[in-house]
Amino acid sequence: xxxxxxxxxxxxxxxxxxxxxxxxxxxxxxxxxxxxxxAGEIRAASRGDAGAWSVNPAVKKGILVAFRNGTIAPMDxxxxxxxxxxxxxxxxxxxxxxxxxxxxxxxxxxxRGAYLxxxxxxxxxxxxxxxxxxxxxxxxxxxxxxxSCAQIGERVHLSAAAQIGGxxxxxxxxxxxxxxxxxxxxxxxxxxxxxxxxRAVLGAGVVxxxxxxxxxxxxxxxxxxxxxxxxxxxxxxVVVPGTRPVGGSTWAATLGLQVACALIVKVRDExxxxxxxxxxxxx
Numbered sequence: 001x002x003x004x005x006x007x008x009x010x011x012x013x014x015x016x017x018x019x020x021x022x023x024x025x026x027x028x029x030x031x032x033x034x035x036x037x038x039a040g041e042i043r044a045a046s047r048g049d050a051g052a053w054s055v056n057p058a059v060k061k062g063i064l065v066a067f068r069n070g071t072i073a074p075m076d077x078x079x080x081x082x083x084x085x086x087x088x089x090x091x092x093x094x095x096x097x098x099x100x101x102x103x104x105x106x107x108x109x110x111x112r113g114a115y116l117x118x119x120x121x122x123x124x125x126x127x128x129x130x131x132x133x134x135x136x137x138x139x140x141x142x143x144x145x146x147x148s149c150a151q152i153g154e155r156v157h158l159s160a161a162a163q164i165g166g167x168x169x170x171x172x173x174x175x176x177x178x179x180x181x182x183x184x185x186x187x188x189x190x191x192x193x194x195x196x197x198x199r200a201v202l203g204a205g206v207v208x209x210x211x212x213x214x215x216x217x218x219x220x221x222x223x224x225x226x227x228x229x230x231x232x233x234x235x236x237x238v239v240v241p242g243t244r245p246v247g248g249s250t251w252a253a254t255l256g257l258q259v260a261c262a263l264i265v266k267v268r269d270e271x272x273x274x275x276x277x278x279x280x281x282x283x
Contacts, residue, residue: 004036008058015061020068027069030088033062034113034130038092043115043133044149044175053151053195055174060149063113063131063168089113089130114146117154129166135180153180153198165191174230192225197235199268205241206262208233215242216264223264236268 010029019026036042037059044059070086092110096103099118103110106124110116114128117136128134128146135154140146144158147166158164162184167175174193178184182196185204190196192210208214208231214223216237225231233239243258266272 002036002041004042007032007036008042008056008062011062011065012058014065018068019065022069026065027088030062030066030069034066034088037062037113037131038094038115040115040117040133043151044131045151045177047179053174053177055172057172059131060168063148066113066130123160131168131175132166147176149175151175151177153178153182155181156184157182158184159186159188159204161187163189163191165189167193179235193230194225195230195232197233197237199236200233201238201268201272202233203238203240206239207241207260208239208262212260212262213244214239214262214264215244218264218267234264237264238266238268238272239264 007029011033014022014026014029042059043056045053045055047053066088067086070088072084073087075083075085075090089112092112092114094110094116099116101116101118101120103122104124108122108124108126110128111130113130114132116128116134117138119137120134121139123140123142126140126142126144128140129148131149132146132152134140134146134152135156137155138152140158141160141162143161145163146152147164148168150164150166152158152164156178164176164178167173176190176193177195178190179196179198181199183201185202185206187205188202189207191208194208196202210225210231212231214231214233216223223231239262242261242263244261246252246257246259
């Protein structure tokens, strides 16, 4: 893999200097940066051998440099739909056939600076934003969003209307990370740096944020984000939506009011694997 350390140093220098409208030299730097993201040679976060994830702040800085040094331009499509965006962050033109990947017609977009692996299937309409990483064999279903810098592993199924939140600022904040072989159910929302470990199953309608408590019925514990660590869903956990009573209010208790939470009800097993299996022929 190419060494991009010198380029990333230039990116960080341009960011720290607050360069705007930097001319042809900066625009060429941004082009090299976006091309490296699209090739999967750099990424916003990466997993170490021991399973710990580290954030690469230079990637988010580079995306912000791109925004600062682009100009808003019309991007009318061949069928007449008018768009306007930064001219250096248009819809990406991907060599799909070479990767064995598909973007089915119907309004889907992958923005410049996003990485799509091999054998990825994108059902319309869906959107993958700048800086995101989508691993091999993953399916991004209809109305699903992969936000800026989100990291999606291999053989993941993002079901219809799943929302994987993005993050560009603060610079050091970690993106949402979905590891390999995770099933994300319909209408699920995962935000604010949540880490979902491999083979977990997020049932339809689950919402995970930095302030969401997750009640682990298997280990009898409560999982929460802290100032030093994100909310982390354990490997193989099966998570479903739940509610808990509103605390600290007699009036709320009298009315039986509840607030949303999430519950880990079991560890993924063969029966869950059968129900969650991805159909290879569809790919």
